[in-house]
Amino acid sequence: MTATPVRDDGGAAPWGTAEFTERLRAVAEDRYHDRHPFNVRMRQGELTPAELRRWIINRFHYQRHIPVKDALILAKFDDPALRRAWVRRIQDHDGTAAGQGGIERWLRLGEAAGLERPALWDTARVLPGVRLAVEGYVNFCRLRPALDAVAASLTELSAPGLMRTRIAAFERYYPWIEAEGLAYFRTRIGQGGRDSEEALALVQGWARTREQQERAVAALTFKCEVLWALLDAVDSASDSLPTGTADGVSGDALSVVSGGAPGDASRLVSERVLGDALSLVSEGVPRDASLLVSEHASGDVSAFVSERASGDASPPASERAPEDTSPLISESASGDIPPGAVSPGPSDSVASPRVRGPAQRRPRAARDVAGGDVASGASGAAAQAGTSGAAAQAGTLGVSMPAKVPARHPGAPVQTDTPVVPGPAGSPP
Numbered sequence: 001m002t003a004t005p006v007r008d009d010g011g012a013a014p015w016g017t018a019e020f021t022e023r024l025r026a027v028a029e030d031r032y033h034d035r036h037p038f039n040v041r042m043r044q045g046e047l048t049p050a051e052l053r054r055w056i057i058n059r060f061h062y063q064r065h066i067p068v069k070d071a072l073i074l075a076k077f078d079d080p081a082l083r084r085a086w087v088r089r090i091q092d093h094d095g096t097a098a099g100q101g102g103i104e105r106w107l108r109l110g111e112a113a114g115l116e117r118p119a120l121w122d123t124a125r126v127l128p129g130v131r132l133a134v135e136g137y138v139n140f141c142r143l144r145p146a147l148d149a150v151a152a153s154l155t156e157l158s159a160p161g162l163m164r165t166r167i168a169a170f171e172r173y174y175p176w177i178e179a180e181g182l183a184y185f186r187t188r189i190g191q192g193g194r195d196s197e198e199a200l201a202l203v204q205g206w207a208r209t210r211e212q213q214e215r216a217v218a219a220l221t222f223k224c225e226v227l228w229a230l231l232d233a234v235d236s237a238s239d240s241l242p243t244g245t246a247d248g249v250s251g252d253a254l255s256v257v258s259g260g261a262p263g264d265a266s267r268l269v270s271e272r273v274l275g276d277a278l279s280l281v282s283e284g285v286p287r288d289a290s291l292l293v294s295e296h297a298s299g300d301v302s303a304f305v306s307e308r309a310s311g312d313a314s315p316p317a318s319e320r321a322p323e324d325t326s327p328l329i330s331e332s333a334s335g336d337i338p339p340g341a342v343s344p345g346p347s348d349s350v351a352s353p354r355v356r357g358p359a360q361r362r363p364r365a366a367r368d369v370a371g372g373d374v375a376s377g378a379s380g381a382a383a384q385a386g387t388s389g390a391a392a393q394a395g396t397l398g399v400s401m402p403a404k405v406p407a408r409h410p411g412a413p414v415q416t417d418t419p420v421v422p423g424p425a426g427s428p429p
């Protein structure tokens with residue numbers, strides 16, 4: 001790395017492309033979840049069938065939200081060529097017809113491991129920490145500028161190598177998982193390599209100032225922490241712990257927290273819901289990045305929240321979805337009500353986890369911030385918010401609903417319009 005040149009205005013000069021790229025790759029190398037003890041045990045053949053099934057169920061929650069976050073990113077692009085390129089990611093996961101795509105392949109992985117499809121679709125079985133990590137990522141991509149959201153996807157630079165190792169480990173140590181179940185991982189080797197190289201080119205082109213480059217590095221660091229936190233939750237799960245609570249509640253809380261929603265919005269939510277948790281979480285958000293959210297999102301968010309706070313903007317009850325309309329409910333509704341999933345799947349027996357020291361489980365950045373504490377604080381808030389009678393209402397509509405349907409906290413912000421950005425040839429997002 002070179003010494004930092006200083007511009008005339010006192011700001012640091014941008015890194016050259018090679019140094020910027022090296023810094024991004026260094027983040028992935030230092031903090032990627034291939035180093036997480038759960039992944040280490042997976043590749044060493046040490047996971048029990050119950051642990052692997054727990055991972056498959058919880059990772060599915062991540063998988064099913066990838067196209068959701070990609071749709072949020074797509075909506076930021078003004079350039080048709082860029083949208084055409086990005087929409088392929090959604091198709092990779094959703095397929096272009098029923099029975100295709102990555103989500104389908106992950107469901108088949110579940111079946112190959114003895115899990116019925118409803119067990120994967122059932123969000124009530126998702127661990128609270130996994131729910132928070134995934135919603136943190138989705139909301140990061142919802143609230144941040146395109147540069148940050150695309151940079152966050154750069155963990156995929158490291159994914160193909162992990163896939164190859166995982167396939168070899170599954171074939172060697174977990175032969176009880178039928179071989180065709182590994183199609184998901186095989187397909188991702190090519191897709192992940194292509195996606196990450198495309199995303200890297202975009203980020204290199206967009207991040208022209210040092211500040212933008214640092215934002216990209218911070219976004220990638222955040223994403224590594226998302227993946228790490230997800231595995232922490234899976235690794236430390238125990239039969240005695242409850243699984244997830246209301247999707248919308250925890251998600252809305254986290255959208256404020258991880259997205260760094262500014263001004264009125266964070267004050268309102270922190271007073272009403274999060275209390276100390278908010279201050280803990282905001283420590284975990286890269287500082288530079290949260291400043292940027294304020295730049296881009298503050299107007300929209302505060303306008304919305306003050307409307308909500310005054311009460312004037314609430315739609316009449318007849319216009320509301322059961323209990324309340326939450327972007328997070330609708331975001332995950334497609335999965336909550338999967339085609340043909342009328343009942344929860346069989347319960348997977350989850351083996352008692354091994355006990356490990358907490359310090360062992362997180363990369364440096366995650367140990368230094370309060371992510372774990374926040375997760376429990378935010379999920380506690382979520383749990384208090386309760387559930388609704390939406391299932392009963394949905395019954396009258398002839399659709400199956402999960403037993404628990406989340407209520408959204410009235411003070412939580414909804415989706416904000418992030419600025420639409422031009423393609424690579426335009427000015428940076």
Ligand SMILES: O=C(O)c1cc(C(=O)O)c2c(n1)C(=O)C(=O)c1cc(C(=O)O)[nH]c1-2
Nearest residue numbers: 066102152153154155156158159162188227
């Ligand atoms: O199994 C893994 O370790 C792993 C990691 C990642 C990643 O690095 O974000 C992704 C995936 N898998 C994956 O399957 C996938 O579709 C994917 C999309 C993205 C993304 O951020 O856009 N990451 C990943």
